[in-house]
Amino acid sequence: MQHKLVFFVDDDRIILHLLEYVFQSMEGYEYRSFTSGEECLKNLYLNPDVVVLDHLFTMGGKNMMSGMETLKKILEVNKNIKVIMLTSQDNKDLVPEFIKNGAKKYIRKDSFFIDSLVEAIKELT
Template identity: 40%
Template structure:
């Protein structure tokens, strides 16, 4: 985390209305630094700014049918930095899609709905609580 410990998140979605809505929710309800991208390619091109977490749409072909899909983008993110947590987001409520995302090392999978923002907030909090606990445990273990 950078900038006075503010969490930097990338929101990646080809649905401009959903993306803007999610961005507004995060800006008004959190203290996060938010960057938005309409394609996986744009997200990949900006990874050097080191986001703390990425929320990534599964489909990503609404603007350009030849655009990189969410799974390919996830794989590229993990190639760049395997420790960057990615939460996949999709309108598809299918277990095989969720399993595929988890197989590709997504931290979690959230279905787009009216409660998506709340669930994303909860997942982000859970991730950073887990990381804090892991760091504390490692510190204690190194003292033994």
Template identity: 35%
Template sequence: MKTGNKIKLFLVDDDAVFLKALQIQFMENDDFEVETFSTGELCIQNLNKKPDIVVLDYHLDGIVKNAINGMQTLDKIKETNAGIPVIMLSSQDKIEVAVSCMHHKAFDYVVKSETAFVRLQKVISNIFKYQKMEKELNWYMDRM
């Protein structure tokens, strides 16, 4: 995991109950600083706070009728800062949805279930392992 400061985590979901449950689970761990958003627009407006990771719902159509969906939000996040890892989250257990998310440069796709929190923790751990390996590789490549 990230050393030193807390991991700044954005949780974006229009399902208020699921969002609150995730927030509580992450906040029980002292490694995280969590901000929640019910729409993609709110998340995008707050990207200047430089989140380390964004966990983003695939649909985002439950609160505001004409709100942008998760895929559109993902694209806007990547336009703003391609380096922010985004984990897509959905109740859809369809391979086509997961593949589509990966094509839009999501780091991973997690199905909403009773094990989603554990799965998210593993993905977040993998993100930091990947970033560490990438830094080491770049360091070696710069010396060649």
């Protein structure tokens, strides 16, 4: 069985470590973690099946590419990559923007987001 490749892109290393911990025990999946959209884009040659992408990158400084910009660039490179947007914001106006720009799912970082994310990744792969 070929493993599915998932990219995790978030500037919060605690979130990345949590996602890595959960997915290291999931059979059939490999993952790579990145702290910026730029890093993610440089590694698209690995052809991920799913990219889990944070909406806001605030920890690395003001010049970081946003999640929305990264989403658009990912799909310019490969329209077949499925992108799941993550955000800690509770802004209902973001959902249509994410979908309009090609995201397959939107998950809010709340107490249950890991369960929702695992379910979404399984559904999309």
